[in-house]
Amino acid sequence: MGKLIEIRDLSKVYERGRQKVEVLHHIDLDVDEGDFLALMGPSGSGKTTLLNLIGGLDAPTAGSISVGGQRIDQLGAGALAKWRAARVGFVFQFYNLMPMLSAQRNVELPLLLTKLSSAERKKRAAIALQLVGLADRASHKPGELSGGQQQRVSIARAIVSDPTLLVCDEPTGDLDRQSAEEVLGLLRALNRDHGKTVLMVTHDPKAAEYANHTLHLDKGTLVEAVAA
């Protein structure tokens, strides 16, 4: 498998008022296509920042990020938004679903950015919901679903546009053990069976066991790489 992500000499400095906080220091990292990588580390170590940079949600202060051969650090806001829509699926700790939309409508959201017809959007959303085991909950609103079910809807939303990369920020952080295992099993299946590259930030060592590799970050620096 080739490299999907290539990060070179990546640094990120945040300015909070007059204070400058260097969150990431000169990171070099390669992630293979089809890999499942867990990022661990204490709070404030820069895990989420690194994930946001790879997902194109934030811009680095220095260094380069290539995803699928494209230098995303050089893209403007509009181009980056299009790139995210086509290439990345996001899964958040608190699901971040639209509370006023049904599961089906939530899953359809990324497809609104495509030229697909309404019928085709519905069909694809239904397939994605089926894939996460929630076909019978399509008309339910997030408030009518359990935490685990909401996270599965958010995974369906992340995969509906068939992205290469899944970026998951603490996807099990708000779930009980059983729901967490269901969600992690789903991510592993998406990785193994559908070839999705998964990057997952987690505090939970049990969650990290589902990944092929675990990277540890401490004070903005990669300190070790552990094969699962």
Added chain:
Amino acid sequence: MKYMHLIWAALFRRKTRTILTLVSIIAAFLLFGLLDAVRTSFSQAGQSANGAQRLQTSSKLSFIQTLPQSLEAQIGAVQGVKTVTYANWFGGAYQDPHNQVFSFAVEPNYLDLYPEVAVSAAERKAFDETRTGALVGERLAQKYKWKVGDKIPLQSTIFPDKSGSKNWSFDVVGILHSTDKKTGGFFDQMFLLNWKYFDETTPYNRGQVGWYVTRVADVNQADRVARAIDAISANSDHETRTQTEQAATASWMKQLADIGLIVGSIMGAVFFTLLLLSGNTMMQAVRERTSELAVLKTIGFSNVSVLAMVLAESVLLLVIGGLLGLGIASLLIPVVSAGSGGMLNLPTVGADSWLLGIVLMVLIGLLVGSLPAWRAMRLNIVDALAGR
């Protein structure tokens, strides 16, 4: 249109707040519809094909100042004048001083100048021959259940008889029908009494008239005729102002009140309040959805898309409320007109008012949505997702 369900869902995310805001928008546009109808009604007063052929001559000082009766012959001699007549405000009230009646003492040929007022030949003859005779507008007669043959007591608020009493008595000899209900509704409210009876009974008049009405032979010569009539009294103690009926009506109404200014001021205040109210609603709505907007941006919605969606939400809110408000105004106006017993003949919400209303809805919507939309567009995804 594919974002419509998203915009609609966002709009009704907090149903109670949205409905309350909608109610205030409906109220504002209902008021707009009603007041615009009042404004239009006043501005259309006197506008008719027949009205264009009539000139009104009154005192240059004020419409309550009288003019000498002797002017009639001189006005009649002006080239281009076809017919001339005169009238005087009687100021009658029926049973109660609050029941004011549009009553005029008129010369026998008065109705010759108003072909849009129909009265049967027999009734016209009876009016000419009955000293105390009165012709009563159709709606006025309906309002007080008067009919031909009734003896009607009216109290003049101005003119006493020779004994000093202001109580007058009239015999209804005919009913006036306005042939153009759109512009002539006023005639259905009129009460005409014979000039001779009025002039001989009150000691107040003494060869004076309230105003002259002239019918010109050629509408295109109206300006010249008006100048010629005013030239008769130039530099006298009774200088006149001659205007078309439309201008005279507008001038008369302006002396009562500047309706356009009043309506404009009220609507300005209403829309300014609406701007603050719906602006606050939109600001709250967007502030509550910060993380949701950040998610939309995360999954690939561009800054411009987010800006457009918030603006569309704001415009949609105003358009829904505005259309409902104007729709209710359209339904209410005939009811208000009917309820006024013909005193108010409000035109329904016309195409111009709808168009102006829709432009206002869109403009206010854009204005109200601009700040929250700008903020949504500038939203930093990372900060918003982190709750900062």
